[in-house]
Amino acid sequence: MKDFTFVNPTRIEFGASKEERIGDYINEFALKKVLIVYGSERIKTNGLFARVAHSLEVQGIAFVELGGVKSNPVLSKVKEGIELARQAQVDGVLAIGGGSVLDTAKAIAAGSLYQGEVWDLFSGTEIKAALPIFSIMTLAASGSEMNPGAVITKEETAEKFFIHHSLLFPKVSVINPELQNTVSKEYLVYSASDIITHSLEAYFTAKERPELVNLLVEANIKTVIRTTNTLLAEPNNTQARGEFAWAATLALNGSTLVGIEGFSYPNHMLEHAMSAVTDIPHGAGLSIVLPAWMQWYHKQNPEAFTRFAREIFGEQTAIAGIESLKAWYEQIGTPTSLSQAGIDEATLEQIFKTLERDTYSWGLNEIYTPAVIREIFAYAK
């Protein structure tokens, strides 16, 4: 095993009605006023916002609001939040939503205590301070609820970059599976694709992986496949919803990265360019990119790919494993080709241009040359 440091201080409050105690959780940190960040107004009509507001009021915690965060969250919304956070002098940020909302909240938490342009923090300037962050998750996918990362797109330049700092671990994240029962089938399957890709990036690219980590990753993927199938048939199966949500958390909370050596995130690099250019949902972009990338890459790590085929799909060859994954994506209804997603040649050229610019910032420019990237996307046509 390679040397590692593991620490994850986020507290998870998992279970029915836990969002009604968010005021208590925030009060433990002696906060007086928070910025609530959210996406659609649905949380106003379905009662969630009111329950949260009541819980805060009981503890004497004031709040201001920033709604309208969209998937593939954007820098302009972060800046709006920073301004609001400063004006209202909040001392914490509470996200109610999925990964996009929480990522926006994290960027606001760091940006509002930084004197310069917040985009600096996405371009190499170290984060030195951040407001405490809390979350109530209404979508399970990103793992953001138990990690210190966030991804934001700068609209003008279609740069989809990330920040990562221990100050960005949420203090407390609430996962109430029942809040996620109303997630659309579409977003459920995009989420499944996202979690599976989080699990597989290091599994396939690492030079060395301890067997124990392989087993943990495979446990997670098996769980996502099983519970997705269950939830498509029974959206109100809270047991499956809970396991799905916890698999999402484990896939990116650091526990599957211990002791592994030399891994990278090529699929996320490729997809970030796609969604920055086209605004395709992240998980839908990943279900197109991952099988294509696997077809291009598998000969570089045959051991991992035949193992994946065997353990996840009971298949004997790398190719059969890749085909099984693709078939399952098609079965559940997440796209596996550019055409299915309506991405035409002209748009693809824009994606290539974006990647030509961005591979360097991922440290992957030497492997992912323009020619290689064209080769990978050719598998996705």
Add this chain to the structure above:
Amino acid sequence: MKDFTFVNPTRIEFGASKEERIGDYINEFALKKVLIVYGSERIKTNGLFARVAHSLEVQGIAFVELGGVKSNPVLSKVKEGIELARQAQVDGVLAIGGGSVLDTAKAIAAGSLYQGEVWDLFSGTEIKAALPIFSIMTLAASGSEMNPGAVITKEETAEKFFIHHSLLFPKVSVINPELQNTVSKEYLVYSASDIITHSLEAYFTAKERPELVNLLVEANIKTVIRTTNTLLAEPNNTQARGEFAWAATLALNGSTLVGIEGFSYPNHMLEHAMSAVTDIPHGAGLSIVLPAWMQWYHKQNPEAFTRFAREIFGEQTAIAGIESLKAWYEQIGTPTSLSQAGIDEATLEQIFKTLERDTYSWGLNEIYTPAVIREIFAYAK
């Protein structure tokens, strides 16, 4: 999944030579003087103590020492440490050793800030404060390096009781697998038995377990069996040593207890009485108790036992799974019967008496009646 709260703030520093940076880690917490707790004097002769002392000195951290902690750690040693910690006015505790040393250090950390008798904290009085705790692990078994529990024996009464409080999470625990290469084969296999029992108590006794948790537990057990076999043949296999150590940590850091309902620790209850009376190493006691308990209990949870048999040993029946575990214990050389451990009838009667007194404090007195306990131990003759 049952509701749960999960938080584990301990930082793990895993890898070669990490003990040489212990001064830096402790310095991050601005401590000035620590109590070093350890077991045998071997760490003085093999250079480990000197490396740690040097690392502390470089950071200007003073220290006092308490050596001589034995396995099945005792209250008198804790009291000695509390007195020393108070006299020397230390502001932290550093354990160098295995679970017994760290448990002693935890009890000292809490006891030295408690005005009354430290045993009160083992008998229901809530812990309100504790010195910050650090550890350098020379034995992997207890999981104490990443959890907030500790077990201590009061010699006069042979009460082996535990404390558990979030203040007792170590701040930083160092796991350098190379430091564990010199663990004797005897203690390696006792440790394997300990880790497996930690993994299985809830697996067998919980009323409800999410499938994802089953998979994580099985991943851990498979890893322990595989790496134990490797290490018996190649004690210096640092890769296997590392995976073994990490499996020990995961088995009791809370990650395999999420979302499960209604579990208990009967094997630990039974073994604690054994080791309190006889001073048998904890893992050796567990390898006697667990297969016996499994034979007595398996019909109460046939699903879990047939699953265990199938997933861990490729067997089809509960009984075949139990026999396979027992056979593996015998193969690696940890005892599976009372006679192998030299426990005679008279001693067994003492164990029964101790249990008759202690089952209540485990909340298990209604199930584990004197007759039931005799029945279980009859399987271990």
